[in-house]
Amino acid sequence: MMTQPIQMFENLTSETSPAGGNVAKTNKTNLSFEERRMLELRARYARAEMLADGLADGLVWLGRQFKRLIAAIKADFKLRAAETQLFRMSDRELADIGLCRADIHFAVRETAQGVMPEIDHVTHSALPANENLRRVA
Secondary structure, eight states, rough: OOOOOOOOSSSTTTTTTTTSSSSTOOOOOOOOOOHHHHHHHHHHHHHHHHHHHHHHHHHHHHHHHHHHHHHHHHHHHHHHHHHHHHHHSSSHHHHHOOOGGGGGHHHHHHTTTTTOOOOOOOTTOBOOOOOHHHHHH
């Protein structure tokens, strides 16, 4: 395999040069070497700052998502503990508070979502979650 010799192009035409012609011959900016170096340095710092800000924002977002996940897991454990406690009760104890075994999951989840049980103001007892069972009984 033969290698090609390095070719030097001294006079670039406008077709091969960047927009504005040959920059080496016509220095339109008239910036000194030191000014160019400082400009490049500021651009590097700006890029690094932008990258650092994006990374910091991403880490903050991940931290918030992690906190939300932990809070959701803790809430789920509390709900499961409440369900377990109700399932350990006898049918008579559940009837005293106006629940049957089929209503336990619904009653615990609805209470956790902010729906409070309805209290009968005459008898001062909680109405069951499933009204159909009360009508049959």
